[in-house]
Amino acid sequence: MRTLGRGHHRINVSTDYVDAGGEHLWVDVLRATLKHGLAPRAWTDHLQLTVGGTLSNAGIGGQAFRHGPQIANVHELDVVTGTGEMGTCSRDRRNDLFFAALGGLGQFGIITRPRIALESAPKQVRWVRLAYSDVVAFIRDQELLISKHAREAGFDYVEGQVQLNRTLTKGPKSTPFFSEADINRLAGLASETGSGAIYFIEAAMYYDETTAPSVNQKLGMVLAQLSFVPGFVFTKM
Ligand SMILES: Cc1cc2nc3c(=O)[nH]c(=O)nc-3n(C[C@H](O)[C@H](O)[C@H](O)COP(=O)(O)OP(=O)(O)OC[C@H]3O[C@@H](n4cnc5c(N)ncnc54)[C@H](O)[C@@H]3O)c2cc1C
Missing domain, CATH: 3.30.465.10 (Uridine Diphospho-n-acetylenolpyruvylglucosamine Reductase; domain 3)
Known part of the structure; x- marks a missing residue:
């Protein structure tokens, strides 16, 4: 068209x-x-x-x-x-x-x-990926993040995806989000799961000059409620 x-x-x-x-x-x-x-x-x-x-x-x-x-x-x-x-x-x-x-x-x-x-338009954004090896925890956290309560005090953008061990390390990169070191850690996590699959929540929190001083605290409070694999949180500004 x-x-x-x-x-x-x-x-x-x-x-x-x-x-x-x-x-x-x-x-x-x-x-x-x-x-x-x-x-x-x-x-x-x-x-x-x-x-x-x-x-x-x-x-x-x-x-x-x-x-x-x-x-x-x-x-x-x-x-x-x-x-x-x-x-x-x-x-x-x-x-x-x-x-x-x-x-x-x-x-x-x-x-x-x-x-x-x-x-x-959002002025600035904290961009976050959280990795899960357990699909049940992944879905439970997605449902929490899009619930009415979380909409009032949480992320502005929420998506999710499943990734296989081999698609993390082979072929064209789907995103420049992760460093080589991150990819290797994630591939290691995926290889520990029976299926070779891991799950990501991708989320974003918008902020501006007024809310900048409190955005890290707000992000920390949301992350504290979630059950991603400890240490597998990746954040970009
Ligand atoms: C790489 C890629 C990523 C995508 N990601 C997403 C996504 O994140 N979320 C999502 O919701 N969808 C996504 N889609 C699907 C997308 O919404 C549909 O493919 C949509 O039809 C794409 O629009 P197009 O411009 O390519 O349409 P076209 O291929 O040109 O048209 C598709 C159909 O839409 C109808 N159409 C097109 N233009 C008009 C018009 N002006 N008036 C009436 N009917 C019209 C026609 O029936 C036509 O057959 C993605 C598609 C691709 C290719």
Whole structure:
């Protein structure tokens, strides 16, 4: 859908929303909004995807436990239906078309312009990975971190993944997050488990100049509730 609009659509940033073309890439929407200190509330991991493409699916990422998927963060849409009709829809206006087009796999119309909700872009972030060898502890901690209580006082972003011993050490690195020494420690941990698998919680805590003095204390309080393998916490600023 990259040719939609033939280059005529613009990304227009307002105070709490951005209008984009269905063909724009999320990474370009982010670049445009960051110039105003703003960012969409919900993301996918990979940003080289079109806005219309993920809004036709769901758009799930580490912020979904707070804000819902991307389709829950849209104010209105311009849609071209299968009969060639073009119109604007929202929760209050032609809402059958609005809710059908969002997550509709392109079956109910082509999204040409979504109006996407924005929030203040995080200024700084503590980025954390926690390693687990026990899947039950891993899932229990994920559920804790996305629970209502933790949403009020915990991370702003939470995801998880499973990694096999051989995928840690062989093939292209999926992330520059870990140093060589970290990878070797993690591979050692994975080789001790019967399955050769370990699990990661990936999380982020946002902060700014005002909250900077207390962010380490807040992070420490959240980590103290979790059951990752002792010593297997990795943090980046
Ligand atoms: C590397 C990679 C990482 C991903 N990561 C995530 C992730 O973290 N979270 C997540 O939720 N999803 C993720 N996805 C899945 C992604 O949401 C879907 O593949 C989505 O369709 C991608 O959009 P696209 O721009 O590639 O769409 P396309 O491949 O161009 O289109 C996919 C389908 O979406 C529909 N469509 C596309 N544009 C429009 C439009 N403007 N109006 C109506 N229908 C349209 C069409 O039915 C089309 O067949 C990932 C995909 C990839 C390739």
